[in-house]
Amino acid sequence: MKIFLSQYAGFCSGVERAFDMVMNLDMEKVKKPVFILGALVHNDDVNRRIKEKGIAEIGLKELRNSLFGEIGTLIITAHGDGPEIFALAKEKGMNVIDTTCPKVIKVQRLAKAFSERGMRVVLAGDKNHKETLGIDSWGGKKSLIVSSPEDFSRLVFSPQEKIAVLSQTTQDKIFFEKICRKIKKNNPSAIIENTICLTSRNRQKEVKKLAKKNDAVVVIGSPHSANSKRLFEIARRINKKTFFVENVNQIEKKWFEGIDAVGVIAGASTPEWIIKEILEKIKKM
Ligand code: SF4
Structure with missing residues (x-):
């Protein structure tokens, strides 16, 4: 069975930028405690790494209820937030690290x-x-x-x-x-104003090609990721043998029975290490 991996699989520039900004934070120098408003990206593995660094996730309600000075630094995720959040952070004496994608x-x-x-x-x-x-x-x-x-x-x-x-x-x-x-x-x-970003447009184009040219398609991403779900929906309209997985454990052998070629693509929040694991498993099948 041939496996075709899309050139656009994995982190987009915006997610990569946000991930690097967070992972490169010097925790000695930053005002503590550090919180991130919601998940940086829709990927459990990535969010676990951030937690291990000492950055906890916080929800909007907790943020609103926090006292002045209780939160040292607030990280805004790549998806961005409204101006009221920046105003709230200022009012409560927080430093803000803004990773919103440009x-x-x-x-x-x-x-x-x-x-x-x-x-x-x-x-x-x-x-x-x-x-x-x-x-x-x-x-x-x-x-x-x-x-x-x-x-x-x-x-x-x-x-x-x-x-x-x-x-x-x-x-x-x-x-x-x-x-x-x-x-x-x-x-x-x-x-x-067509503000669909270039990486999303390229991935949408690419997933159509993959769905037409291959017997099956595997889309890797979180069920909470808008761009990953979109890729799945587009491919599924063209090729009924399209499967959506978040991690290697969800891959099923029966999907590839009698198949000559499979296309693989991943959403913008899927890290490379997950793609590699999944490719290795498909190869063994
Ligand atoms: S999908 Fe596009 S807009 Fe969203 S973070 Fe990635 S590059 Fe930025």
């Missing part, structure tokens, strides 16, 4: 700028995803977030309304374009 910052700034111009921001994104909520916060929490076909059916605006369309960086390109077509029909002057 590509996410760009979308946050666009949402802010469009909203301040009085425009209606339509955001193609997963409703409860941290990145989407952060972008919406920068836009004054007034964005219309479109996640599902039901949301799509509600996309009706008066022709006078000024609209700007943005996207979560990991959105499905086909879904985003569908939203844009519908809006442009009634509101031809709507501003469209």
Whole structure:
């Protein structure tokens, strides 16, 4: 059986940058205790390493309830957070280490700028995803977030309304374009900003090729990772023998019976060591 590993498997530049920033932190010099607001990435292995370094995870509620000076340093994850979090950290005397991916910052700034111009921001994104909520916060929490076909059916605006369309960086390109077509029909002057990041676009293109050219596809990623789930959904539409795994223990021998070629791709938050382990196991099959 031939195994084709995608050139885009594993950490994207934004996750790599965030991971390096955290792992290279000099714990002797930083103001302690150090907390991270939510998981750095959707990967248990990565988050365990961060914990071992002495950085604990904290939720929004605990952060809000913390007393002045109780938290020394707060790390913001690659998905970003809203301006109210930065204000809260300042108010409570915390130092902030911001690992927000620059590509996410760009979308946050666009949402802010469009909203301040009085425009209606339509955001193609997963409703409860941290990145989407952060972008919406920068836009004054007034964005219309479109996640599902039901949301799509509600996309009706008066022709006078000024609209700007943005996207979560990991959105499905086909879904985003569908939203844009519908809006442009009634509101031809709507501003469209395709803010799906390059790495997400490349991975989406690549997973389609893998699904067409191979008998089966294995997508590696966490079930909580938006970009990994997206890759799985895209591949599954083309190739029914698409499997989604988070770690090596979930690989099943029967998936590869009677198969000549398998394509392997991983989400942006999957570390290289997990990909290697999975490849080794598939090779043995
Ligand atoms: S998927 Fe794109 S936007 Fe998200 S962290 Fe990676 S490079 Fe940045």
